[in-house]
Amino acid sequence: MIYNSLILSIVTFIYGLAGVIYLFAWIFRKEGAAKLATWVAVIALVGNTAGIVLRWIESYQLGSETGHAPFSNMYESLVFFAWTIAVLFLLVEKRYNNRTIGAMAAPLACLALAYASFSPDKSIQPLIPALKSNWLIAHVITCFLGYAAFAVAFAVSLLYLVKSKDEKSESNAKLHIPPLSILDELTHRLVMFGFLFLTAGIITGAVWAKQAWTRYWSWDPKETWSLITWFIYAAMLHLRMMRGWRGNRIAVLSIIGFLAVLFTYFGVNFWLSGLHSYGALSQ
Amino acid sequence: MEKTTKITPGYAQSLWRFLSSLKLTVVLLFCLAGLSVIGTLIPQNISPQDYVRLYGLSGYRLLLLLDIVDMYRSWWFVGLLLLLVVNIIICSIDRLRVGWQVIFVRDPKFDLEQYRRRKNAISLESGTPADHLRDVFMRIVTRGYGFKRLIPIKGGFAITAERGRWTRLGVYFVHLSIVVLIIGGYIGSKFGFEGFMALPEGEQSATIELNRTHQTYTLPFEIRCDDFKVTFYEGGQRPKEFRSNLAIIEGGQEVLRQQIVVNAPLYYKGIGIYQSSYGRLDNETPSFGWGQQAPQEIKLSIQSVASGIIYDRTIKPGEPLQLPEGLGQLVIERYEAAATFQNMALGPALIATLTRPAEAAQTITLPLKFPKFDAMRRGAVIISVVPPKAAPAEERFYTGLQVVYDPGVWVVYTGFILMLVGCIVVFFMSHQQVVIEAVNRGNGCHVLVSGKANKNQMGFQMKLQRMAERLMAAMESNETEGAGK
Numbered sequence: 001m002i003y004n005s006l007i008l009s010i011v012t013f014i015y016g017l018a019g020v021i022y023l024f025a026w027i028f029r030k031e032g033a034a035k036l037a038t039w040v041a042v043i044a045l046v047g048n049t050a051g052i053v054l055r056w057i058e059s060y061q062l063g064s065e066t067g068h069a070p071f072s073n074m075y076e077s078l079v080f081f082a083w084t085i086a087v088l089f090l091l092v093e094k095r096y097n098n099r100t101i102g103a104m105a106a107p108l109a110c111l112a113l114a115y116a117s118f119s120p121d122k123s124i125q126p127l128i129p130a131l132k133s134n135w136l137i138a139h140v141i142t143c144f145l146g147y148a149a150f151a152v153a154f155a156v157s158l159l160y161l162v163k164s165k166d167e168k169s170e171s172n173a174k175l176h177i178p179p180l181s182i183l184d185e186l187t188h189r190l191v192m193f194g195f196l197f198l199t200a201g202i203i204t205g206a207v208w209a210k211q212a213w214t215r216y217w218s219w220d221p222k223e224t225w226s227l228i229t230w231f232i233y234a235a236m237l238h239l240r241m242m243r244g245w246r247g248n249r250i251a252v253l254s255i256i257g258f259l260a261v262l263f264t265y266f267g268v269n270f271w272l273s274g275l276h277s278y279g280a281l282s283q
Numbered sequence: 284m285e286k287t288t289k290i291t292p293g294y295a296q297s298l299w300r301f302l303s304s305l306k307l308t309v310v311l312l313f314c315l316a317g318l319s320v321i322g323t324l325i326p327q328n329i330s331p332q333d334y335v336r337l338y339g340l341s342g343y344r345l346l347l348l349l350d351i352v353d354m355y356r357s358w359w360f361v362g363l364l365l366l367l368v369v370n371i372i373i374c375s376i377d378r379l380r381v382g383w384q385v386i387f388v389r390d391p392k393f394d395l396e397q398y399r400r401r402k403n404a405i406s407l408e409s410g411t412p413a414d415h416l417r418d419v420f421m422r423i424v425t426r427g428y429g430f431k432r433l434i435p436i437k438g439g440f441a442i443t444a445e446r447g448r449w450t451r452l453g454v455y456f457v458h459l460s461i462v463v464l465i466i467g468g469y470i471g472s473k474f475g476f477e478g479f480m481a482l483p484e485g486e487q488s489a490t491i492e493l494n495r496t497h498q499t500y501t502l503p504f505e506i507r508c509d510d511f512k513v514t515f516y517e518g519g520q521r522p523k524e525f526r527s528n529l530a531i532i533e534g535g536q537e538v539l540r541q542q543i544v545v546n547a548p549l550y551y552k553g554i555g556i557y558q559s560s561y562g563r564l565d566n567e568t569p570s571f572g573w574g575q576q577a578p579q580e581i582k583l584s585i586q587s588v589a590s591g592i593i594y595d596r597t598i599k600p601g602e603p604l605q606l607p608e609g610l611g612q613l614v615i616e617r618y619e620a621a622a623t624f625q626n627m628a629l630g631p632a633l634i635a636t637l638t639r640p641a642e643a644a645q646t647i648t649l650p651l652k653f654p655k656f657d658a659m660r661r662g663a664v665i666i667s668v669v670p671p672k673a674a675p676a677e678e679r680f681y682t683g684l685q686v687v688y689d690p691g692v693w694v695v696y697t698g699f700i701l702m703l704v705g706c707i708v709v710f711f712m713s714h715q716q717v718v719i720e721a722v723n724r725g726n727g728c729h730v731l732v733s734g735k736a737n738k739n740q741m742g743f744q745m746k747l748q749r750m751a752e753r754l755m756a757a758m759e760s761n762e763t764e765g766a767g768k
């Protein structure tokens with residue numbers, strides 16, 4: 001019996017629940033509910049972790065040939081994506097002692113898992129030759145750490161826009177959101193973190209491609225889109241630093257950057273074809 | 284340099300300023316991002332027929348004109364990359380000219396007054412005079428700081444310390460790495476090659492077909508495939524492993540034997556040999572037929588049209604055979620490995636002469652692959668060759684090898700390392716300077732903790748705070764010690 005996907009579908013709902021409680025606590029300013037939301041999110045994270053570990057174990061139970069670290073296809077990478085989003089936003093929450101980010105970030109984790117559950121093939125498959133590489137594992141982990149940081153930065157940027165709009169409006173609702181300067185700083189830190197890991201992800205991907213397909217770079221759509229994303233965030237870092245861009249404009253750029261991330265991950269698979277549509281890797 | 288700036292001070296200077304500006308950087312980055320999208324929407328390097336099918340003839344002409352069929356190598360895309368390189372180099376020169384003195388200074392200056400006035404400075408009061416605190420403070424403050432100095436001042440002392448001055452170089456590493464990467468890519472495309480070889484088991488070859496130009500290229504050595512195996516996972520079509528046993532032959536000598544699988548290539552003299560695909564050798568030599576020579580005995584099947592009975596007979600080439608039911612006499616004249624009939628390729632066939640009673644002899648063709656062929660003659664007898672029982676054909680494979688030489692790859696990898704190290708330094712390290720000042724005031728002294736960092740102000744402020752707490756603790760223990768005496 002395979003339990004990991006069952007656990008993971010339950011976890012999807014727990015993340016959703018956490019998101020709803022966060023939102024409730026935020027709108028009605030209930031400190032107790034916010035604490036509850038954190039605990040629910042922690043439970044979801046524990047479940048998510050258990051799902052990943054179980055999938056790992058169960059892949060070996062299916063036979064030593066089938067066993068592999070669960071970072072090798074769309075489904076598994078999305079599960080890991082949700083996990084990293086949860087870890088990052090809980091860390092940010094603790095560090096900045098503010099429980100509003102979860103209202104934006106927990107739904108993202110829920111969406112990632114929900115989307116994962118639509119994957120046509122959730123079963124554990126043995127690895128085809130091209131995927132048997134430690135560089136692949138490094139590639140998936142670094143990419144998704146980067147993507148998750150960008151996702152949380154996206155959530156923070158949304159908060160920023162909400163707050164800055166609210167401060168300008170007449171009916172200043174004094175939403176319980178951290179000060180704009182902190183949100184801005186937080187976006188910047190998250191983007192730096194994401195940029196580092198996206199860079200590492202592109203590099204590990206290149207090294208893997210070199211070994212499996214002889215070329216470190218072949219301009220296939222997925223590679224190109226990750227480079228486009230990288231250019232966007234590089235431009236953002238420079239704008240912020242030299243032109244002193246802050247606030248709204250940086251928040252908008254961070255949202256555009258995350259859209260590019262989404263396209264790199266989902267759009268390319270749907271609309272463009274290339275080496276990376278995992279299924280096609282079998283050569 | 285001096286002269287040119289004198290002749291055209293305006294132009295040279297504004298060109299320099301343009302090329303070093305960050306505005307240009309941002310514009311270039313957005314242009315590169317935007318233009319790269321094109322190549323993901325319009326397929327690259329496919330055949331002209333496919334382009335015409337997709338975009339029509341005039342569309343294809345336009346794509347050709349704008350170099351979009353191979354856009355990542357087009358003059359305008361490469362031009363943008365070069366502009367980025369120039370931008371990086373000039374900008375770095377510009378900033379290093381100023382930054383050099385800051386980074387490579389032997390004796391960093393500390394303007395005490397400036398630190399006293401900093402908003403983030405923390406004030407502490409102590410019950411002990413400054414002198415008693417000096418050693419203890421020195422020990423605490425300088426932990427982890429590379430540079431430290433004690434400055435005696437009126438009525439007390441000041442300690443200055445700093446670390447991470449070199450981290451200001453991190454950003455130059457990041458930018459240098461981009462130049463290195465582009466150079467590495469250029470070396471690879473200029474001096475490298477990349478081609479494919481389909482090598483049947485047991486054979487050797489030194490010829491590859493280049494991937495981009497489809498020309499053949501001869502390697503400085505031969506590759507022999509001793510064995511190829513593909514294994515599948517149980518009960519499925521999922522391949523598990525492709526494995527080739529290769530040998531490198533140079534000047535007639537076998538110099539290396541190695542097994543390769545996907546993800547584990549073989550390198551010889553810098554040339555990489557990668558397991559990329561495989562295929563089954565089929566019907567390369569006819570599985571019907573006997574190769575170049577017919578055997579001494581040939582089995583025929585002879586059908587009488589009148590009775591419908593099929594007779595099996597054995598015939599020897601050149602020796603006449605009497606057909607049953609008085610249908611005549613057959614002589615095998617010769618065997619052709621690649622026979623034709625009215626310009627139609629039939630593959631291997633026997634050419635025979637059929638002589639019927641009271642009829643002129645006629646030449647008939649008996650192709651091995653087409654047993655019904657003789658029926659088209661509409662004679663009284665239909666003769667076909669019983670195909671030789673295909674010896675349980677041993678499955679033969681060819682291994683598909685990508686053979687790649689890329690002298691730039693180590694340059695590129697160096698760029699990767701530079702970039703990662705640079706990013707870590709830029710994002711997570713900073714140049715920090717702290718100043719602690721203790722001045723006697725009354726019975727005790729006044730302590731000021733101040734400092735600055737070039738990045739991550741929030742994090743640094745927390746650090747200062749922690750340092751102030753540690754100093755406080757030291758002062759308190761000092762006081763109790765003093766009281767105990």
Ligand code: HEM
Binds near residue numbers: 234237238378457461
């Ligand atoms: C793909 C190209 C580029 C990448 C990936 C890149 C990356 C970076 C990174 C990561 C930083 C540090 C940002 C931070 O501290 O938050 C930075 C800073 C900087 N970059 Fe770039 N950069 C690129 C191109 C350029 C170019 C072409 C220029 C030329 C003008 C340039 C000029 C600068 C400057 C002046 C800084 C600030 C340095 C400082 O902090 O003192 N960059 N760049």
